[in-house]
Amino acid sequence: MTKRIGVIGTPGKWSTEALADALQARTGHRLVIDMARAVLDLDAGTLLCDGVDLCALDGLVLKKIAEDYSPDALDRLEMLRMAEAAEVRIFSPAENVLRLMDRLACTMTLRVADIPMPPTTISEDETAARAALARYGAAVFKPLFSTKARGMLLLEDGDPDADAQIAAFRAENPVMYIQKKADLSGHDLGMVFLDGRYLCTYARVSQTGSWNTTIHSGGKYAPYDPSPELIELGRRAQAPFGLTFTTVDIALTPEGPIVFEVSAFGGYSGAQKGCGIDAAALVAEHVLAEVST
Structure with a gap:
């Protein structure tokens, strides 16, 4: 019996398409799923995407839940729990990915x-952030949701505008993640x-x-x-x-x-x-x- 495995990812992206190709070569079935198009109906117990109920598949492979990490991406993972409740195997499990x-x-x-790990400080307080920078000498301020170093800020303790840059970073990232530059x-x-x-x-x-x-x-x-x-x-x-x-x-x-x-x-x-x-x-x-x- 042919297994129907969907790939959750970004249509057109190399890794998503390569995984879909690999599954198609082994099963004859190809399905790429963009979670931005998914509709969760809690009363019906369905999770539909382009007419396909993900709860009726044999499995789902998580290659990419969203193009950029954000709190919205967490909600997409929560939606996948409906498929898991319907005993669809997800690789990796949605709850495990949530923790990352x-x-x-x-x-x-x-x-x-x-x-x-590198020495790290987390705080919403700008004074504490400034003190961490002084301890570390040089630090990378990192958004809590980002990949490929997007949105990161490198500061050195001697930067004349360090206070202003910290304030600007905090305006976009209320919880500041500050890591000593390695x-x-x-x-x-x-x-x-x-x-x-x-x-x-x-x-x-x-x-x-x-x-x-x-x-x-x-x-x-x-x-x-x-x-x-x-x-x-x-x-x-x-x-x-x-x-x-x-x-x-x-x-x-x-x-x-x-x-x-x-x-x-x-x-x-x-x-x-x-x-x-x-x-x-x-x-x-x-x-x-x-x-x-």
């Missing part, structure tokens, strides 16, 4: 798990896991002198061979979240390795370009094995 969309929620889980030595790592199993590690190497190494800021992918100890750190970091496919962002600093975050959806492009691994095919095989049991 908010940067603070991810950080708290990592901290409770005793994962090494010495990345021009690169950081993405460590890839499938169902908790280590796959590979790629490096993001700065090409522009930017303070961050994201591809969005001009970084390039490269292969990386981590030590067993570093792989174990990545495994411990992703373990509390129970994700199907994820990437752990790790930096190697003079003080030792630190973890920045665990990705809600993982880096398909990094696995492909940095490691030569077809993540879409591996995820498709895993999902089909799970829904067939």
Whole structure:
């Protein structure tokens, strides 16, 4: 019997389409779902998108819940709980992804798990933020909902307009997430896991002198061979979240390795370009094995 698996993502985006292609090649069924078009009817118990009831599918793969992280994206995940209540398998489970969309929620889980992270301060108070900047010397102010370093602000303690920039940041981000700037030595790592199993590690190497190494800021992918100890750190970091496919962002600093975050959806492009691994095919095989049991 053909399994009907939908891909929740961004239509037209490479990783979404690659995953849909991989599932189609194995099942003959192709469905890309844009959650912006979904309609949840609580009385009818349906979650419709372009005429398809997601509650009637065999499974759903979460590749992207929204193009940009925001509180609205959390609501889309909540809607998916209707499909889960109808016993549709979701990869990764909506409730697990909920704990990652908010940067603070991810950080708290990592901290409770005793994962090494950069010194971090969270506050709504501008005076406290200014004191944190003075302690750190240089700090990155991060929105609670963002990807690829969007909306982040790098400040140094000696910046003459630091107070004004903090005030402007707080106007957009009432809860300020302030993290000591780490010495990345021009690169950081993405460590890839499938169902908790280590796959590979790629490096993001700065090409522009930017303070961050994201591809969005001009970084390039490269292969990386981590030590067993570093792989174990990545495994411990992703373990509390129970994700199907994820990437752990790790930096190697003079003080030792630190973890920045665990990705809600993982880096398909990094696995492909940095490691030569077809993540879409591996995820498709895993999902089909799970829904067939």
